[in-house]
Amino acid sequence: MEFIWILFAFLCGLSAKLINLPPSIGYLLAGFILHFIGYDADDSLQTLADLGITLMLFTIGLKLNIKDLLKNEVWAGALGHTLIWIVTLVALIKLVAVIGVTQLTNLSIETTLLIAFALSFSSTVCIVKLLEEQGEMRSRHGKLSIGILVMQDVIAVIFLVAATGKIPSPWALSLLVFIPLKPLIKKIINQVGHGELIPLTGFFIAMGSYELFELLKIKGDLGALLAGMYLASHAKASEINKALMNFKDLFLIGFFLLIGFTALPTWEMLSIAAMLCLLLPFKFALFYLLLSALKIKARTAFLSSLALSNFSEFGLIVASLSVEYQWLSKEWLVILALSVSLSFILTNIIYRYSEQLFISKKLIFTRFERKKRLAEDTFVQPCNAPIVVVGMGRVGMGAYSALSKQVGSQVWGLDAERSKIDWLKSQGAQVFHGDGEDRDFWENINLVEIQLILIAVPKVQDAINITQQLKRVNFTGQIAAIARFDDERIELEAIGIDKVFNFYTEAGVGFAEESMAMIDTHQFTAEQTA
Incomplete structure (x- = not known):
């Protein structure tokens, strides 16, 4: 990484922290500033960003229980939100297009569906960083949010397979051999000890699973996540997670910088991105109503919905793919990058006041709370x-x-x-x-x-x-x-x-x-x- 990137990331990250904002907002700003003054992102920054996301998904997996993903509030919450959001947003975009917004009037129904789909996801990177900084990863709403994000990742993989025609290799079935090999792999990890081999073991498993899944024509990030879940019950899972924490945070700086390098916006693009961010309250309300209907307590549903009320970096992947296949104009890649960045900033600022917001409006939110509670909440x-x-x-x-x-x-x-x-x-x-x-x-x-x-x-x-x-x-x-x-x-x-x-x-x-x-x-x- 060039020193100028480190310098701007440090200065902007420190500035954000001094005004009680998460450093990640500073990193986003650093990326836009560097792009504005003429710097370009190279392959090394992309590599850092990929490493950060891979390690992040691996560490999430280390703290996940597969049974948690099978809970109604997780899979039904994620799938229900995606379907309702897409239908509603497509109708809304077509309605707004009547006003005469240039970027919206010429959109085909297929392109509109792509944009709605891209904006249906919430940001794994943003939410995990937010929950970590607030110390809420192990909380009920933290685990619920992570579970929904994982289900969204599964939906993302299905989309990528369908859109690109990238059918998994027949050899993908060979991954099942790791099930009977689990006791042997655990014994090998037990021999690692507690020294410098611990972080190296984490890197080896995370990156190895990524490359293995890519070789089998499956999304590599999903491989890192599943590898973490595979080892979640191991006695050294917590130790590996702690050893990788600082590496993950360092590499994720590359991801936040990279967003700023996506493109330079025009005022029209910025206004459309801001208009898309006006949809975030609807995203929050939809999550809250769904989770409440699934018998989640008011406070848990509120905090989970608030954390999930942003747009995902996956939207940029969908946009890049769509531009490559000429389904979407390049301008929309910039617009989505701006809307993702703005949603990150809004989420990080608003969530800091989540408790105060809930307490002040508690009577309103508890009206939607079901009398019968889930076993986990009793x-x-x-x-x-x-x-x-x-x-x-x-x-x-x-x-x-x-x-x-x-x-x-x-x-x-x-x-x-x-x-x-x-x-x-x-x-x-x-x-x-x-x-x-x-x-x-x-x-x-x-x-x-x-x-x-x-x-x-x-x-x-x-x-x-x-x-x-x-x-x-x-x-x-x-x-x-x-x-x-x-x-x-x-x-x-x-x-x-x-x-x-x-x-x-x-x-x-x-x-x-x-x-x-x-x-x-x-x-x-x-x-x-x-």
Whole structure:
């Protein structure tokens, strides 16, 4: 990558962060500025963007459960939205064309269908980055959004096969051999250890699956996603994901820059792109009504719909393909690039105020909520258990074990990952499935019974989100949390957490105390006195 790209990406990303916007908005701006002053994107930037998307889909797969995609709210929500959106938008475009907008009046029905289809998808890159920055990837609405995005990716693959005539190779059936080979592959990954081979293993599997699927004439990105899902149950899945996180974020900068290099717009193109963005509220409303009809709670449906209310980079792929086959004029490639960019910016800005927006209009949105809830959204609070450990990872499980030895059944654990809860229950732990970042969850349990909540989640943003929800429901007990760095400790204390433990400092203190207990310390006291 040329240094000038890095310079502009850094300056614009930092500027966005300083005004409390996600750096990705700055990267988008950097791409448009570089294009405006005369720079062109080369193959290396495209390679970086492809790497970023491939790693992102692979890491998404590492956190997905195939069963989640079979839920009605996921597949029916995605498919229902796509069909209704296309029919409605085609009718709307034809209606607006009567006004005399140049770019719309000459569109054939086939071209109109392509544009509507391109705009039906939501951006995987934008939403995943947004959820990560907000610490909501593991939340109920985060998982629902990701599930819908994956189903949209499946629809995208079907379209690409149909549009290009690129029929998968007969050898694609050989991929089934990986099912019986899974135990062997897991054993091989177990030998990787915990060092530099961990990220290399992630790269190898992600890129290897991409190339294998391309060789079999299947979309390579889908291969990376399925490879991640294939390994999601492995003990090292979380470790591989963490090792790839920074690489993925770095390479995705290339993707955001690349959007700005698509083309230079005219004022007419910009106005049409802005007009298309006026459709985003309709996209939100359609998602919300569908999810509500599928018995999703009001807050979950609201946050998922708001996150999904943008246009996808896949729209650019559809547009590029359509231009190549002369189904669409080159001007529409620019218009769609602008509308995608504008939707990214709008989503990132509006979503930051999602909680405030929902609270202010809660009475309106809850009118559409179904009385009968899904099993996943119901929770039975354990009686007479005043201590809660939120987040049953390594730190949370350690805290739970220590407390259960002292107070027995007076402590219970909470985690948003159902598979982890099922496993811990099989081990005899008193743990329950629930989303600590969901205000509805805390509103539906008896907080008077709870005296102490230990927040043992790995990301500081997750701890902030949970604490904010507890404050909103007027929790009066004590809250403790963990932090890795002093600035995180200060930030957590500032929002009202009663006790913040520095992860590394407390580990050192505990290590010293446990070690000193192994020897007679009286001799050291006597020597100091002498």
